[in-house]
Amino acid sequence: xxxxMDIIQGRRSIRRYEEQDVPxxxxxxxxxxxxxxxxxxNCQCWEIVVVxxxxxxxxxxxxxxxxxxxxxxxxxxPVVLAxxxxxxxxxxxxxxxxxxxxxxxxxxxxLATQSLCLAAHNLGLGTVIVGLLxxxxxxxxxxxxxxxxxxxxxxxxxxxxxxxAPERKxxxxxxxxxxx
Numbered sequence: 362x363x364x365x366m367d368i369i370q371g372r373r374s375i376r377r378y379e380e381q382d383v384p385x386x387x388x389x390x391x392x393x394x395x396x397x398x399x400x401x402x403n404c405q406c407w408e409i410v411v412v413x414x415x416x417x418x419x420x421x422x423x424x425x426x427x428x429x430x431x432x433x434x435x436x437x438x439p440v441v442l443a444x445x446x447x448x449x450x451x452x453x454x455x456x457x458x459x460x461x462x463x464x465x466x467x468x469x470x471x472l473a474t475q476s477l478c479l480a481a482h483n484l485g486l487g488t489v490i491v492g493l494l495x496x497x498x499x500x501x502x503x504x505x506x507x508x509x510x511x512x513x514x515x516x517x518x519x520x521x522x523x524x525x526a527p528e529r530k531x532x533x534x535x536x537x538x539x540x541x
Contacts (some may be wrong), residue, residue, distance in 0.1 A: 363483065365385075368479050368482055368483050369479065370526065371482060371534070372478055372479055372482040372488075373482075373487070373513065373520075373523050373524055373526070374431075374488070374489040374490070374524075375434070375488060375489055375516075375520045375521075375522075375523065376430055376431055376433065376434045376516075376522075377434070377437065377487050377520070377521040378434065378437045378438045378439065378487065378518035378519060378520065378521055379432075379515065379518065379519040379520070379521050379525070380439075381504040381518070381519050382439050383439050383440050383486065383517060383518055383519070385513060386525025387484050387486060388411070388500045388517075389482050390480060390484060391442075391477055391480050391484065391517065392411075392477075393475050393480075394476040394477055394479070394480030395407060395409065395473045395476055397476065398472045398473040398475075398476040399469075399472055400469040400472065400473075401451040401452055401468070401469055404447075404451050404452075404456065405448050405469075406446045406447045406450045406451045406466050406469050406470075406471070407444060407445070407446055407447075407469065407473050408444075408445045408446070408447065408468055408500055408509060409442055409443065409445070409449075409502050409527060410442070410445065410505075410512055411440060412440065412441040412442070412443060412503070413439065413440055413441075416434070417502065417503075418435055418436045418438075419436055420440055420502045421435050421441060421443075421499055421502055421503075421514060421532065422435040422436050422496075424494045424495045424496075424498040424499040424502065425491065425493070425494045425495075426493045426494055426495070429491070429493045429494070431489045431491045431493075431516065434489055434491070434516040435514065435516055436489070437516070437518075438516030438517055438518040439517070439518045440516070440517040440518060441514055441515065441516050442477070442509060442514070442515040442516075442517055443499070443503055443505075443514050443515075444470055444473065444474060444477075444510055444511075444512050444513045444514075444515065445468050445500075445503075445505055445509050445510060446466035446467075446469065446509060446510050447466070447508060447509055448464055448466055448508055448509065448510055449464060449508070450466070451464060451466045451468070451469045452464050452465030452466075452468075456495075457502045458506045466510065466512070467512065470512045470513070473489060474513060474515065477515065478490065478515070480492065480493070480517075481517060486517055486518065486519060486520075487517070487518060487519065487520035487523070488515050488516065488517050488524040489515070489516055490513055490515055491513060491514040491515065492512075492513050494514065496510070496511050496512075499511050499514065
């Protein structure tokens with residue numbers, strides 16, 4: 362088993378997939394990683410729609426903004442995971458937003474997305490996080506109910522191609538000691 366740092370450093374955005382189904386036990390392991398992700402007061406505000414139907418994936422592809430490099434991945438991947446969040450739950454106490462940033466669902470879904478993508482990579486699967494889309498149209502395709510937001514689409518499958526790691530800033534470029 363790789364170390365956590367190996368998994369973090371090895372994960373890439375995958376936009377090309379093999380024509381091979383994702384076995385249900387691997388999909389379950391990826392979803393289990395989401396289940397164990399941290400969230401505000403453990404509210405676990407996420408809901409995930411698992412999309413395998415080619416017609417639904419084609420309709421989702423139509424919601425992707427032109428020139429998005431992940432456009433083809435929506436239909437090429439055997440599975441697309443639509444991550445949604447219940448709103449006005451994360452970051453709330455007594456039905457009131459309690460932080461400067463209000464609803465924390467984006468933060469919680471970011472944590473869940475990271476868990477999902479790292480678990481998938483560890484299992485030999487690839488993902489790409491797709492956020493450049495018409496969220497409302499994609500939500501309509503999936504019949505996402507009121508009180509929820511579709512946040513991201515994540516194609517999932519066996520990678521056909523894995524690219525090199527992009528350059529990273531040195532730690533000294535983003536760390537400040539004791540004050541900014």
